[in-house]
Structure formats: C-alpha cells, structure tokens
Amino acid sequence: MNQPYAVTAEFYDLLQAEDQLAVVDRLADRWFGTPRVGVLDVGAGTGLATFRFAQRCDLPLHAVEPSASMRSVLLSRLATRPDIRPRVRVHAAGIQELGLRAVADFGWCLNTMGGLDAGARRRALAALAEALVPGGVAVVQRPPATACDGRRGLPSVELGGDVYTGDVTSAPVGSAGVRWCFRYRVVRDGELVRQETETFDGHLVSEERFDAELRAAGLTPTGADSPDVVVVRRVGVGTLRPE
Ligand SMILES: C[S@@+](CC[C@H](N)C(=O)[O-])C[C@H]1O[C@@H](n2cnc3c(N)ncnc32)[C@H](O)[C@@H]1O
Known part of the structure; x- marks a missing residue:
C-alpha cells in the first residue's frame, strides 16, 4: 500500500501553494507575534509555512512531518537555503511520537487534525501542549464538524x-x-x-468536543479565525509572550 501523500506530494505546491500561502500570511500577520523561544510547525507538509516563519524570526524551528513524500519536498526546499538550514530541525514522525518538551512559544497546525482519529488526536494535542512552553500560543485548524457530498x-x-x-x-x-x-x-x-x-x-468533530479535547490537553482556546481556526494558549505560569 502507498504511504499517505505519496501521490499528492508531487502536485501539492503546484496546485495549492498559492492559496495556502495566502492563508498562512494572513493568519501569521495576526497571530505570530514575537516568539522568543522557538516555532513548531505540526504537519509541516512541504514546508510552506515553515519557510514563512523562518523569514519572520531568527529562532529555532521544528518542522514535524511524518510523510516521506511531503518531507522530501520540504528537504529539497531546505537544500537550497543554507541561510535557514541551521535553524530548522525536521522531525520524521507524528508529533505524538516525538516527546518534544518546551521547544516553542509559537505552534502551528493547519490542515492536519482532521486526519487523526480520536485516540491519535488526543495524543497529538497532548504532545503539542508538551512541546509548548507555558503561555505559548498555537494556531490550530479544527477538524471538520460536518461532511456533505x-x-x-x-x-x-x-x-x-x-x-x-x-x-x-x-x-x-x-x-x-x-x-x-x-x-x-x-x-x-x-x-x-x-x-x-x-x-x-x-x-468529524464538533466545535464543542474539540474545545473540550483542547482543554483536556492543557490548551485553552483564546481566539478564533478562519478557516475553522482556533487559537490556544498553553496553560501554566511563566508566560513568555505578551498578550
Ligand atoms: C494536508 S497536509 C497539510 C500540510 C501543511 N500544514 C499545509 O497546510 O500546507 C497534512 C500534513 O500533516 C501530516 N501529518 C499527519 N499526521 C500527523 C501527525 N500525527 N503529526 C504531524 N504531522 C502529521 C501529513 O503527513 C501531511 O503532510
């Protein structure tokens, strides 16, 4: 059986980068702020957002991407950027398998949660929370709540x-x-x-249920944006980021 994204990786940037980058830039303008610790891109895909974050700050970046096909596009992109390479650590596994602790005060997870079943989602949200410092902020796209033909x-x-x-x-x-x-x-x-x-x-996950899952993981919803984006803050003292 093919690995996930084995087909899609070839076409992703060509057909989806322009629209996706417009979303990334709009959301980052509003929510990125001034991180001081590091940046975490969960489901980095071909690295579209990762590269935008590298332009916005000089901090370490963690790009989490389990699919070899998507990751190979990300690595090819990094191959031609010696200026960015030293700061980008690429993790070749799902976030829930990594055990990252307090590596970032800005997290990002777009277009990824919808593919995870309840158990994987619970582990992924717990791992996202662990990877953020207390007070860290993350922009997370919700799973879809409904489906239609x-x-x-x-x-x-x-x-x-x-x-x-x-x-x-x-x-x-x-x-x-x-x-x-x-x-x-x-x-x-x-x-x-x-x-x-x-x-x-x-x-499919209702908004209420996903909010409850976020809270159970130690992530408090603090804002909302489109498309289906919830902004969360990791609970705990030691806020490093201004409100
Ligand atoms: C639809 S792509 C979106 C890529 C990118 N976030 C974007 O918006 O362009 C979803 C990505 O999430 C990755 N992914 C799936 N499960 C994951 C997990 N548990 N942890 C981290 N990434 C995951 C997939 O391999 C895939 O590359």
Missing part, C-alpha cells in the same frame, strides 16, 4: 505547455467520517496525458 476544482497551472489541474470530491462516511478524493490531471493539447488519484479519510 461535494466537489471543488483545484487551480489550473500551465507548465511547459501542459496544464496541471484537478479536483477534490468529498463524501460522508457513516455519521462521523468524511472521505476526500483528490484527482490530479495533466492535460496536453486538450488530451489527458495522465491522471492520479489519492484518497484521504477524515474524522
């Missing part, structure tokens, strides 16, 4: 005369799940050259 197109990008494009369909699975199917297409002169697909399963 739908389809949306991905952008079309021209590359050497070929058009790279695709779409995502979503469908409910039972009462608490969702399945996303990503189809990527390469089209030349109107003819399909190749098509690749990858399917991901997600887990």
Whole structure:
C-alpha cells in the first residue's frame, strides 16, 4: 500500500501553494507575534509555512512531518537555503511520537487534525501542549464538524505547455467520517496525458468536543479565525509572550 501523500506530494505546491500561502500570511500577520523561544510547525507538509516563519524570526524551528513524500519536498526546499538550514530541525514522525518538551512559544497546525482519529488526536494535542512552553500560543485548524457530498476544482497551472489541474470530491462516511478524493490531471493539447488519484479519510468533530479535547490537553482556546481556526494558549505560569 502507498504511504499517505505519496501521490499528492508531487502536485501539492503546484496546485495549492498559492492559496495556502495566502492563508498562512494572513493568519501569521495576526497571530505570530514575537516568539522568543522557538516555532513548531505540526504537519509541516512541504514546508510552506515553515519557510514563512523562518523569514519572520531568527529562532529555532521544528518542522514535524511524518510523510516521506511531503518531507522530501520540504528537504529539497531546505537544500537550497543554507541561510535557514541551521535553524530548522525536521522531525520524521507524528508529533505524538516525538516527546518534544518546551521547544516553542509559537505552534502551528493547519490542515492536519482532521486526519487523526480520536485516540491519535488526543495524543497529538497532548504532545503539542508538551512541546509548548507555558503561555505559548498555537494556531490550530479544527477538524471538520460536518461532511456533505461535494466537489471543488483545484487551480489550473500551465507548465511547459501542459496544464496541471484537478479536483477534490468529498463524501460522508457513516455519521462521523468524511472521505476526500483528490484527482490530479495533466492535460496536453486538450488530451489527458495522465491522471492520479489519492484518497484521504477524515474524522468529524464538533466545535464543542474539540474545545473540550483542547482543554483536556492543557490548551485553552483564546481566539478564533478562519478557516475553522482556533487559537490556544498553553496553560501554566511563566508566560513568555505578551498578550
Ligand atoms: C494536508 S497536509 C497539510 C500540510 C501543511 N500544514 C499545509 O497546510 O500546507 C497534512 C500534513 O500533516 C501530516 N501529518 C499527519 N499526521 C500527523 C501527525 N500525527 N503529526 C504531524 N504531522 C502529521 C501529513 O503527513 C501531511 O503532510
């Protein structure tokens, strides 16, 4: 069986980086502040946000990315940046397997929680809290609360005369799940050259339940943003960050 993101990694930046970076920049402008300890990117993917954070501060960065396919894009990006490399530690496992302690006062986890089942989510949130210093802040995208049948197109990008494009369909699975199917297409002169697909399963969690899970992990919700973002603060004394 293929590893998760084995197909998607090839197309992720080409088709999704522009939209994703617009979200990263908007959220970071509002919530990044002035960290003083370090920055933690949970589910760093191809490193889009990690690199933005490296431009915003001179602190150590922890990029947590278990998928070898996504990580290889991140590492290729780092390969050409000797100025940033000494500060970025790449962790090749899920956050819940790392045992990071108090390495950051700014955490980030976008587009990742929805893929974790209840047990993995509980461990991941506990590990995120442990990785933050008391008073540290994290921007976390909630898992989806609902699912319905739908389809949306991905952008079309021209590359050497070929058009790279695709779409995502979503469908409910039972009462608490969702399945996303990503189809990527390469089209030349109107003819399909190749098509690749990858399917991901997600887990639905109501806002109230996710807030309760955050609190149980020692993360207090303090703010909200879109898309489905909750801003949390790690409980405990020793706040290093201004409000
Ligand atoms: C949809 S991608 C999003 C990547 C990036 N955050 C972005 O928004 O562009 C989700 C990423 O989370 C990673 N991931 C999945 N489970 C994880 C876990 N337990 N800890 C850290 N990362 C995880 C996946 O390998 C994948 O690269």
